[in-house]
Amino acid sequence: MKRSSERILTTHTGSLPRPDALMPLIEQKDSGTLRDKAAFDAAVKSAVGEIVHQQTANGVDIVNDGEVDKPSYATYPKDRLSGFGGVVEDFFSIGDLVDYPEYGERFFAGTTVSRLKRSACDGPVAYRDRAGLETEIANLKAAVAQAKPAEAFMSAASPGVISIFLPNRHYKTHEAYLTALADAMKVEYAAIHQAGFVLQVDCPDLAMGRHIQFPDASLAEFRKNIELHVETLNHALSGIPEDRVRLHLCWGNYEGPHHRDVPLRDILDIVLKAHAAGISYEASNPRHEHEWAVFKDVKLPAGKVLIPGVIDSVSNFIEHPELVAQRICNVARLVGRENVIAGTDCGFATFAGFHTVDPKITWAKFAAMAEGARLASKELW
Secondary structure: OOOOOOOOOEOOOOOOOOOHHHHHHHHHHHHOOOOOHHHHHHHHHHHHHHHHHHHHHOOOOEEOOOOOOOOEOOOHHHHOEEOOOEEEOOOOOOHHHHOOHHHHHHHHOOOHHHHOOEEEEOOOOEEOOOHHHHHHHHHHHHHHHHHOOOEEEEEEEOHHHHHHHOOEOOOOOHHHHHHHHHHHHHHHHHHHHHOOOEEEEEOHHHOOHHHHOOOOOOHHHHHHHHHHHHHHHHHHHOOOOHHHEEEEEOOOOOOOOOOOOOOHHHOHHHHOOOOOOEEEEOOOOOOOHHHHHHHHOOOOOOOOEEEEEEEOOOOOOOOOHHHHHHHHHHHHHHHOHHHEOEEEOOOOOOEOOEOOOOHHHHHHHHHHHHHHHHHHHHHHO
16 A cells, blocks of 8 residues: 655545446446446446546546446445345434434435345355456456556445445344355455455444444444454455555445534544554544544554545535645644545445535545645645
8 A cells, every 4th residue: 555655645435426327327237127238337447447537637646446336335245245135125224314304304305325225135145246346346457557546446345334234134143244244255355455456445334333233332332343343354354465455434424413423532443453554534524523633642553544534525615725735734743644645534426326516526626635635745745
């Protein structure tokens, strides 16, 4: 994993707005009604090439494929793993939106999230279909060869986040389900690493899980659960060097009250136990921007790299580059400039077709992040 050894590098969390022409094909594939797979594959390959070009053109150093072929970052495993024949009709409860039900109803009304197909685990889990993974890897390799970014990463769902979106109806315990998911996803993690990409494991379960998966648990009980999630994740990551893995921590990529978000301070010690050198996390939205100060008290372990979000992924405000630079410098002065990479709070389209930031504004925000990183580099070097 590259570090900010000479200047502050830039990256992002993963998902980016899909091209309009691709959206009907993604919905067809997700619902099982896709008739022309060749057309889908060609559209995805073209979209990946364009999305990688857009990233580099707007100052992103460490790029990915924008997750353009996936209906969401957390439900796609149902198409690659066996054991997901169960159907889930309703969407899960989101604790902070439950407290404000009128807003919650307006929030999801008419969105693609309300039509997202969720499956339940109703049988033994195993990795059964590598074709989608291999195509995904090939598309990113081809795009990277053309754009020549500083580095590339590829995202994959963690066992813990899969357990939130694709509920268990087969295994006797949550731990048994997590273990089965870890054993299966180990195939995907290893393939991404062997392809030469940095692996990003998406782990909203370690933060968002507090008000979604375990809303009635005490903090101590929640910490015990995420200890299990990290241990299981580390099992799945065995054999991959820690400096080739980064982890994304998230409290939920939506504009909501977020008053139930667990503080970073209450989970950070467990998160830092993960077999991942890079820690990507929300650090610019109104609920979490203040938490850079946590690192006044918490020493960053040797080898770890922080990837704070310095632009918000749910607001159409284009951040001023000087504000971006301030956010970078706040963290860098505490943990060392070489241990900071500028990132985004979360993805800009975590569910296909669901984005609160206009796609053109997304790219303008990326350009502001790049300029802010240049300003911060002048100050820090």
